[in-house]
Amino acid sequence: MAVAQVRDVAALAGVSPATVSNALNHPAKVSPATLARIQSAIDELGYIRNDAARQLRAGTNRAIGMIVLDIANPFFTDVARGVEDVLIVDQRPLILGNSSQEPRRETNYLDLFEQQRMNGVLITPVANVLDRLRRLRDRGTSVVLVDRMTGAKEFSSVAIDDTMGGRIATEHLLATGRRRIAFIGGPANLTQVSDRLSAARAAVEAHGSGEITFVETEAMNAGAGRIGVEQLLALPAAQRPDAVFAANDLVALGVLQALTLRGIKVPDDIAIVGYDDIDFASSAAIPLSSVRQPAQTMGSTAASLLLDVIADPATSTVQHITLKPELVVRRSTEG
Amino acid sequence: MAVAQVRDVAALAGVSPATVSNALNHPAKVSPATLARIQSAIDELGYIRNDAARQLRAGTNRAIGMIVLDIANPFFTDVARGVEDVLIVDQRPLILGNSSQEPRRETNYLDLFEQQRMNGVLITPVANVLDRLRRLRDRGTSVVLVDRMTGAKEFSSVAIDDTMGGRIATEHLLATGRRRIAFIGGPANLTQVSDRLSAARAAVEAHGSGEITFVETEAMNAGAGRIGVEQLLALPAAQRPDAVFAANDLVALGVLQALTLRGIKVPDDIAIVGYDDIDFASSAAIPLSSVRQPAQTMGSTAASLLLDVIADPATSTVQHITLKPELVVRRSTEG
DNA sequence: CTGAAAGCGCTTACAG
């Protein structure tokens, strides 16, 4: 015999397939004695339900899909762990997709999730995928935005206040006497980058002195930080910054490596403040000051929100939750 | 109308559902003119195939499931990226599950993958799941082991030589004059841990002097490293080690933090060698010497192997590929 | 190259 099916289990237990299905999906409807017989038949045959058939008939897929921006960034794996913590209680599988910030890969995963008729999708979007998300929702897949594009008021979202983060980082640099601040990050069209940058500029303006130089990068990893430093060092000495505000910690670590390699002292010559406060920030060569983001909390909050929407798509109200970052001061800015 | 289906597309294009299906799955069988009409009908209706129905009928799921041991460890996300690189060429979705080293979670994902009748599974096992893997294989899901339990000769596998890694790390410590080496990692039943530890002991024996103290931890993260240091410091001063061989870099970073906090100088008082050479090892407070593992290569190799097995489960031969680690010397051991 | 018919394995009302 090939793989055991419902009918085999039913035959062995001496019941109908419908009763086996009820035992699996609505055990309260089945008498304990029957339940027990079915269970031993399942064990004996090693029966494993065919999920495709279940999904097709039931019209729903309990799994939750999550599209993560960059799996190489511990910040996002922390978010994912927060999500897992919540979903595991509900016994829902989490399907992780990594867009690597590439719109094409993001679209591929959206296609997949749409084809699979998932119950819910969590996404930190790369490209403008609002139309796709609307279509998903119209087809019965609930959507919650994580950490980005929360301007889309029609979807619930969880984010962390980037304006506040940009401000407190910049105020800290100004308060410790820095004036020529290079902001390294990109691309500029990411709201994270633009919000943090705008807030930095606003803080400088409010302070009345200082200036922000924007060094745009193509990505947000250590390599981008190293390239950013190259650009800074190409500037005339008089314009060289006395501080770097890196748009995330990976960039900050790259900046730190490149500066150290050139013999430029951190924080004496140039201070560095990072963003995210990933675990590795505190164990860096020069421990990094950083804007701590509650990543895991963001993940668990987003997952809870999503489960609410799934439970009641019609009446659940759209919610936008904004969490607060906080500054963690370490050696990289204590000059 | 609800969501568009094959029959809607067929009606709009003026063909039968069978022809639409052929257009989607075997375009060569359909005339170009019909293909074009079907395509515009698909676009107009926003048709998205129902994957559950496709899977049920076709009896196969192109997706590949991967069970990762610890998504918080950059080593494993590097492996996953290697896998993605290969699968993307084949346009196969990668479904990532994170076991977090918990047997229960591992089993949950195996259940899920089995229910979904996946084409293939890549796994770095936590518990002894050989029986489960055999059953998967017997049901038509190809399996390749990644980085663990390669003693299971019946499944193809890719691993990195842990005996060699343990040896070169220990020989390096001995060559730089260290004699009392604490090996921190665990649990002891992980083959990685036991292989590296045995190799360390063998290297000490071959050298003729020195000793290995095994400090077993419950996990392999920074917290475990910090706890390991507590235990070391509880030892009488005369037995205090002059070197730590950490079973991975996360443990090593925890060890470094805890030692630094106590005012113990690295490498002067105690040298540290880590394992994996994750990106963060080189940017640590004291840059870490580490045994570099070709993580991404392991991932891409495993994925290629898996695709081979899937392409021809009957005749493809079982292969065991072992990659070589290499020692990267940095400041943490240059006393 | 195209279509009518059957069926993948399950679950869902419904009747009893």
Place this chain on the structure above:
DNA sequence: CTGAAAGCGCTTACAG
């Protein structure tokens, strides 16, 4: 509490 029947949406031989 249990079962007979229908059908979820697609693809697969097969006939034409």
